[in-house]
Amino acid sequence: MKNSKISLLLILLFLDTVAFAQRNTWSGQILLATSHMLGDLGGKSIVGTHDFSDINLSSTRYAVGTGISYNFSSQFALGMEVNYSRLYSDDNATNSNRRFRNLHSRTDIIESNIKLEYTIPRMGIYFNVGGGLCFYQPMASVDNNWYKLRPLGTEGQNIDANRDPYSIYSPIVPFGIGKKFKLNRIIFAVDVSMRKTFTDYLDDVSTSYYDPISIGNHSGGIAALLSNPSKADSPVGKPGTKRGEPNHNDNYFFVGFKLYLPLTKKYNMHKSCPYNSSWIQPNGQIPKYKKGRRNRRRKK
Numbered sequence: 398m399k400n401s402k403i404s405l406l407l408i409l410l411f412l413d414t415v416a417f418a419q420r421n422t423w424s425g426q427i428l429l430a431t432s433h434m435l436g437d438l439g440g441k442s443i444v445g446t447h448d449f450s451d452i453n454l455s456s457t458r459y460a461v462g463t464g465i466s467y468n469f470s471s472q473f474a475l476g477m478e479v480n481y482s483r484l485y486s487d488d489n490a491t492n493s494n495r496r497f498r499n500l501h502s503r504t505d506i507i508e509s510n511i512k513l514e515y516t517i518p519r520m521g522i523y524f525n526v527g528g529g530l531c532f533y534q535p536m537a538s539v540d541n542n543w544y545k546l547r548p549l550g551t552e553g554q555n556i557d558a559n560r561d562p563y564s565i566y567s568p569i570v571p572f573g574i575g576k577k578f579k580l581n582r583i584i585f586a587v588d589v590s591m592r593k594t595f596t597d598y599l600d601d602v603s604t605s606y607y608d609p610i611s612i613g614n615h616s617g618g619i620a621a622l623l624s625n626p627s628k629a630d631s632p633v634g635k636p637g638t639k640r641g642e643p644n645h646n647d648n649y650f651f652v653g654f655k656l657y658l659p660l661t662k663k664y665n666m667h668k669s670c671p672y673n674s675s676w677i678q679p680n681g682q683i684p685k686y687k688k689g690r691r692n693r694r695r696k697k
């Protein structure tokens with residue numbers, strides 16, 4: 398067992414001695430990851446937070462995505478991604494006071510972003526940051542039937558003129574860290590990527606309870622039930638009392654794997670070369686060519 402660990406360490410050290418990208422090349426990306434919500438619902442059996450200490454693993458869902466990146470050098474790259482993820486949060490997953498609310502949500506997100514990435518030479522550790530936009534759709538279930546929550550106005554948005562319906566999209570600031578490993582021409586990475594949003598409604602919960610009777614009269618019985626599913630003897634749920642935490646926006650993050658697939662041929666024309674017909678190998682060497690005979694005209 399000890400020898401196996403030593404062998405694995407040596408392999409990783411060997412992988413770290415190579416360059417992770419050639420400059421002026423294109424790469425395709427594939428993302429496979431788990432997704433995690435940092436919002437108002439669920440979490441651990443502690444006082445609610447909006448950071449990593451409040452993660453509940455039972456609410457883990459998935460994320461997939463694809464993208465393309467341009468490598469300016471072995472260190473800097475600019476990439477564009479399109480990702481789909483599903484987030485989930487449930488008050489019943491915790492033993493804290495939040496369980497009395499009995500709220501839950503499932504949110505599907507489609508996002509697009511552009512990120513600048515820096516890779517530490519020969520180490521493969523990288524950091525990235527960028528900007529983008531996400532479209533989100535929170536839903537909740539009643540008797541195994543899922544309902545879109547935004548049209549229901551669960552906090553009185555469809556009734557009270559002072560409570561506007563929330564947007565279906567939000568700007569995001571993606572940033573993350575990871576570790577790359579090179580296998581032949583394919584780069585495999587372990588990736589952790591955060592998404593800072595500018596909405597508190599990824600889980601449809603933000604401010605205070607609204608009168609469920611008024612909601613039911615306007616939007617139906619399902620809307621009234623999902624606005625306040627707490628039990629009759631619950632200490633929460635009275636109109637005007639706290640339903641969420643409007644002072645903190647919801648965020649989410651991914652933990653998973655990335656594949657970087659080369660889209661440029663192995664031998665690329667070096668853009669800084671003064672001769673357009675000169676081909677430079679990825680290791681920076683110039684291939685040797687055999688000299689051929691030249692036909693020369695004799696002077697008359």
